[in-house]
Structure formats: structure tokens, C-alpha cells
Amino acid sequence: VRNRKHITKKNEVIHKFKSSLQQMEKLCEDFVLSTQQEAEKQGQSDRRASESQQKHLLEELSGLRTQLNNLLVANHEVEVALRKRKYKVETEIENWIQKYDADMGEKQSELEELSTAYADEQEELRELEERYTILEVEYTQIVEEKRLAKERKEREERELAMKTCASVIIQAYWRGYKVRKALRAKAKKGKKGKGKRGK
Template sequence: MQLTHLQLKFNEEVDNIRAESEKTMVAEHKNNEAHQQIIQNDIKALSETYSNTLSDHLEQEKELRIKRCKIESQLQDCLETYDNDMGVRQAELEEIMAAYNDEEKLLASLLERFNEQEREYIILMEEKAYEEHLELERRIEDLRRRVAARIIQRHWRGMKQRRLERAKSKKARKGKGKKKGVEKP
């Protein structure tokens, strides 16, 4: 009896524990189902958001890739244009530099020739100046001689005239009886 009673008591307690456990399990199961439902709804919402975001991002990425391709293409075109322009300009620069170097060599040779001719010119001009100086001195001397000769001739003529006049005046005094107009040679 006691044993049966204990057994009944334990069976009752086990039944109570089992019933409680079942209640707890049912409650937990309901909570889990509710929680799973919430999580499922969250998963669904997040999946939808993810899908929308993913599609938006893929669309943006596609647009950005297209934009990048266009920009790369434009950049490539710009680089090719730049390379072509620089190639042409480099060729022009090299051509100009070659012409410049040729002109510089020509200038150097012309300057050398000019310096030689300038030295010759200076020598010739010094000789010419010396010759002109000599010619000027000769002309001055010649002019002095002519002036001196004229002065001497003038004085000589003057002296001759005075002698002639004196001689005439002496003759006129000596020969008052002679005819005037007849002269002796």
C-alpha cells in the first residue's frame, strides 16, 4: 500500500511533470512557431529587400560599367589624339631643331667669315685712312705751293710793274723831246 501509494504519488508527480513538460513544450513550440513565423517574415522581407537592393545594385553596377567603358573609350580616344598630336609636334620640333642647328652652323660660319672680312675691312680702312691722310697732306701741300706761287707771282708781277713804271718814269724824265706813243722794243 504504501508502495502503491508511493507509486501512485510518483506516477501522479510524473504525470504532473509530464503534463507540465508537455504544456511547456506546447507553449515553447507555439513560441518557437511564432518566433519562426516572425523570423520567416523577417527572412522574406529581408530576402525581398536583398533582392531589390541586389537588383538595384546590379543595375547601378551595369550603368557604372557602361559609364566606365564610355569614359575609358573617351580617355583612349583622347590619349590616341594626344599621342598623334605629340607625334606630329615631336616631328615638327625635330625638324625645327634640325633647321635651327643648320642655321646655327651657317651663322657660325658666316660670323667667322664676317670676322675675317671685318679684320680685312679694318686693315683696308686704316690703309685707306692713311692714304686719304697722305692725299690730304699732299693736297694741302699742293694748295700751299699754289697759294705761295700766286703770292710770289703777284709780288713778282707787282715788282715787275713797279720796275716798269719806274723805268717809264725815268725814260719820261730823260726823253721829254721824243714822241710819245713810239716805244722801242
């Protein structure tokens, strides 16, 4: 009868441990699900922030492109005007050479100033094109860095969730092991006590 009671108690303890383990597993699953949902929310927030920044950069890039186009149009108009003026000046210089040899030096200076202004504007256009190229490269780098940072964060969150879950399971098994060990020790002690009373 005592053995039956002892076995019944053990069965009850085992049943409790199984129930506790099932609860632990449920808690672990709930924790992982909650972590995944939180990671999803964070990912959506990061995506929205990234999209907002991309929109801002695209707007800034569009503005720069508009400025560049305006400068190109303005430069083209100036270039055409300068070409016309240059042609006019050259024509006038030819006439002046024939008619006024004395004025040739002065007109030549004017032509050189116009050429210098044209060269300066060409240099300014080149600098603007270089700036645009640099901005485009920086934008591409920013987008790539955001993507890599997002992937790294998601990977770290998944690893943390797995480690936390594993830690909870290991702790549950360890507590179960300690309880079983204590029960075995108690059972052995009880058997020894019975033997002494029998003698």
C-alpha cells in the first residue's frame, strides 16, 4: 500500500512536471511570437523612416537636377550669346583691321575677356556636374547602409529570441533535474529508515 502511495505521489509529481514543462513551452512560444511581432513593428517603423529619408533625398536630388538643368539652359543661352557676340566681335575686328589698324589691340583684349568668362562658366558647369555625381554616390551608399543595418538588426533580434527561449528551456530542465534528484535522495533516505525500524 505504501509503495502504491509512493508511486502515486511520484506520478503526481511527474504529472506536475509535465504540466509545468508544457506551460514553459507555451510561455516560450508566446515570447518568441511577441518578439517577432515587436521586430516586425520595429521593421515597419524603420522602413517608414527609411522611406521618408529616401523621399527627402529624392526631393533634394530632384531640386539639384532642376538647378543643374536651369544652369545648363542658362549656360547654353550664354554660350550661344557669347558665340554670336564672338562672331560679331571677330567680324568687327576684321573690319577694324582693314579700316582701323590702331584699334586692333583694344578689340583683341575684349575678345580675350569674353573667352575668359566663357571658360569660367565652363569650369562652374564642370564643378556642378561633379557635385551631382558625388551626391548620387552618397545617396546609393546611404540606401545600402540602411538595408545592411536593418538586416543586421533583424538577425540579432532573431538570435536573441532563440537564446532567450533556449535559456528558459534549460532552466526548466535544470529545475526539474534538481527536483527529481531531491526526490530520489528522499526516497533512498526513506528506504533506509524503514530498514532500521524492521531490525
